Amino acid sequence: MSKSAVIDHTQRDPWSIAQEQFGIAADRLHLDPNMRAILAECQRELTVHFPVRMADGAVKVFTGYRIQHNTTRGPGKGGIRYHPSVTLNEVKALAMWMTWKCAVVGIPYGGAKGGVVCDPKMMSQQQLETLTRRYTTEIALLIGPERDIPAPDVNTNAQTMAWIMDTYSMHQGYTALAVVTGKPLSIGGSEGRNEATARGAVYTIIEAAKHLGLDLEGARVVVQGFGNAGSFSAKLMHELGGKVIGVSDTSGGIFNPRGFDPNKVDAYKRETGSVVGFPGTEKVTNAELLELDCDILIPAA
Incomplete structure (x- = not known):
C-alpha cells in the first residue's frame, strides 16, 4: 500500500471500528452466525433533545444519548460523558465495548453508555446541574437498578451521579441509591472509585x-x-x-x-x-x- 493510501485510523468512525473488531473476534471464535448478527447491533438507542436556560437568559437545546448494546447478562453498565465531540456512533461503540469488558471479567452486567453534546468547561455549576437533571428525566425510561446503571466518564463525576440519583429517585417516589455507581461516599459510593x-x-x-x-x-x-x-x-x-x-x-x-x-x-x-x-x-x-x-x-x- 502506498503512503498516500494509508488510512488515518484517528479519523475513522468509532462504530465502524467497534464492529470491525467484533468481526475479527467472531471469526476467531467461529461464532454462530445468529449470535453474531445479534451482537453486531445495539439493542436500544435513545436520542433526546432538551432545553437548558443559559447564563444570558437564552434557552439552548442540548442533544443526549443513552445506548444499550446488550443486556443479556444483566443490567446495562456504562458511563455518561459530557463533551462537545460526543456523537451517536461514538456512544454506540463505547456501549459495545462495555459489553465485552463486563463479560471478560465475569460480572453480571451488559454494556451501555451515555453522553451529552456540551462543553462543561463553558458552563456554570448551576447550568450543569440543570442539564444533568433534564437529561436524567429524558433517559429515565431506560435506566434503573435492574435495567441500566450509569457511572462517571469524561467530564462527569460523583456530583453528576448524585444529581442523577436524586432526579431518578424523585420520579420513582423513593430513594434509589443503586441507579448509579461512582456516587459520593455519603450516599453509598465506593471507596477507591475515583482512582x-x-x-x-x-x-x-x-x-x-x-x-x-x-x-x-x-x-x-x-x-x-x-x-x-x-x-x-x-x-x-x-x-x-x-x-x-x-x-x-x-x-x-x-x-x-x-x-x-x-x-x-x-x-x-x-x-x-x-x-x-x-x-x-x-x-x-x-x-x-x-x-x-x-x-x-x-x-x-
Whole structure:
C-alpha cells in the first residue's frame, strides 16, 4: 500500500471500528452466525433533545444519548460523558465495548453508555446541574437498578451521579441509591472509585513490565490526558518510582526530562485550569507529547 493510501485510523468512525473488531473476534471464535448478527447491533438507542436556560437568559437545546448494546447478562453498565465531540456512533461503540469488558471479567452486567453534546468547561455549576437533571428525566425510561446503571466518564463525576440519583429517585417516589455507581461516599459510593480506572491501567503496566523485564524504578513515563484517569495514573506511577516526564490536557502538554511531581501538577491545574505553565517545564503540543522519548506511554485523553 502506498503512503498516500494509508488510512488515518484517528479519523475513522468509532462504530465502524467497534464492529470491525467484533468481526475479527467472531471469526476467531467461529461464532454462530445468529449470535453474531445479534451482537453486531445495539439493542436500544435513545436520542433526546432538551432545553437548558443559559447564563444570558437564552434557552439552548442540548442533544443526549443513552445506548444499550446488550443486556443479556444483566443490567446495562456504562458511563455518561459530557463533551462537545460526543456523537451517536461514538456512544454506540463505547456501549459495545462495555459489553465485552463486563463479560471478560465475569460480572453480571451488559454494556451501555451515555453522553451529552456540551462543553462543561463553558458552563456554570448551576447550568450543569440543570442539564444533568433534564437529561436524567429524558433517559429515565431506560435506566434503573435492574435495567441500566450509569457511572462517571469524561467530564462527569460523583456530583453528576448524585444529581442523577436524586432526579431518578424523585420520579420513582423513593430513594434509589443503586441507579448509579461512582456516587459520593455519603450516599453509598465506593471507596477507591475515583482512582479505579487508573489503578487498573497501572496493574496492567506492572504485569507488562515484568514480562518485558522493565524496571519501573526510574522508568520514564508520559501521560496523554490529565483528567481523572490520567492524573491518577501519573500519581500511581510516581509512587512506584517512575519518572513522569510529560503530561498533557486539552490546552497542551508539559515536558521535563528530569521528571516532576504529578501531585504538584494536579494542584497547579486545579488553581490555573491547565497543566501548561507548570514551573520548571517546557511547553509541548499534544502531538509532540506522543513523540517524546519514554519507556511508558499512557493514553488517557
